[in-house]
Amino acid sequence: MLRLYTFAAPVRFYALTGALLPWLWLAVALLGAAGLYMGFFVAPTDATQGEAYRIIFIHVPAAWLSMLLYLAMAFWAAIGWAFKARMASMLARAIAPTGALFTVLALVTGALWGQPTWGTWWVWDARLTSELILLFLFLGYIALVNAIEDPQRADPAGALLALVGAVNVPVIYFSVRWWNTLHQGATISLTAAPKMAETMLQAMLLTTLACWAYAFAVVFMRARAIVLEREQDASWVSALRGSAS
Amino acid sequence: MNWGSVSEFFAMGGYGLYVWGSYGVALVVFVVEPLLARARHRRALVGDEELGE
Numbered sequence: 079m080l081r082l083y084t085f086a087a088p089v090r091f092y093a094l095t096g097a098l099l100p101w102l103w104l105a106v107a108l109l110g111a112a113g114l115y116m117g118f119f120v121a122p123t124d125a126t127q128g129e130a131y132r133i134i135f136i137h138v139p140a141a142w143l144s145m146l147l148y149l150a151m152a153f154w155a156a157i158g159w160a161f162k163a164r165m166a167s168m169l170a171r172a173i174a175p176t177g178a179l180f181t182v183l184a185l186v187t188g189a190l191w192g193q194p195t196w197g198t199w200w201v202w203d204a205r206l207t208s209e210l211i212l213l214f215l216f217l218g219y220i221a222l223v224n225a226i227e228d229p230q231r232a233d234p235a236g237a238l239l240a241l242v243g244a245v246n247v248p249v250i251y252f253s254v255r256w257w258n259t260l261h262q263g264a265t266i267s268l269t270a271a272p273k274m275a276e277t278m279l280q281a282m283l284l285t286t287l288a289c290w291a292y293a294f295a296v297v298f299m300r301a302r303a304i305v306l307e308r309e310q311d312a313s314w315v316s317a318l319r320g321s322a323s
Numbered sequence: 324m325n326w327g328s329v330s331e332f333f334a335m336g337g338y339g340l341y342v343w344g345s346y347g348v349a350l351v352v353f354v355v356e357p358l359l360a361r362a363r364h365r366r367a368l369v370g371d372e373e374l375g376e
Binding site for chain 1: 325326332335336337338341342344345346348349352353356357360361363364366367368369370
């Protein structure tokens with residue numbers, strides 16, 4: 079337990095993530111390049127959707143990340159609330175804008191995919207509507223924690239909103255099974271054989287890993303800024319500022 | 324190899340607007356968001372006292 083808390087200290091977090099960042103960006107570049115090469119030059123044309131299906135290599139990772147980042151945000155917000163762990167609350171705040179952006183990406187690339195394949199940019203079906211609600215939950219969390227000036231009061235309020243909203247994530251995930259939707263079923267299932275060519279699957283997994291690495295990198299960057307903003311009275315921050323200017 | 328020529332690659336079988344539109348939006352997000360995060364970190368590093376100017 080003691081060791082766990084050592085890394086939870088903002089100063090440790092700041093140093094550790096600072097060392098990690100260059101490697102994370104390197105991983106983003108390598109995984110992204112490999113995934114896009116596989117997706118555009120190795121994966122074959124889809125038999126029914128033609129080349130339009132290639133949107134999948136950004137659409138599916140963005141949609142996965144939007145849900146995962148919401149759960150990560152709710153998890154850290156809850157930890158911060160339950161144990162009064164400052165770093166956990168700061169991490170939840172750092173995750174929210176990236177989660178919102180991945181949600182926007184999933185919605186926009188989905189619309190750009192829907193128009194040529196379904197003949198419409200948008201329908202109010204269960205999958206699309208619940209993903210739109212996810213965006214509003216992210217925006218609601220961001221607005222709420224920024225509206226309350228005192229972090230000691232803002233963080234628990236944000237955590238409550240994040241936890242209540244978490245019920246929406248399984249709704250998004252299972253929506254294509256629970257309701258009749260225009261949206262196609264799950265691309266990947268742990269129980270069924272893959273429905274797509276192996277190279278398509280590999281390309282999608284590579285771009286998903288690239289998005290993961292990106293999310294880690296940019297969330298760490300924002301979290302480091304939040305640490306400095308919140309801990310500005312700490313001696314290590316003053317020392318850091320002294321050496322920076 | 325899927326493409327006979329560069330123009331075929333950009334045409335994406337007639338879906339160029341949708342495919343490149345999707346990746347274009349993604350590229351903008353993946354460039355702008357880290358720049359905003361870096362700017363925020365730099366502002367925080369300098370400290371509030373110098374923000375007034």
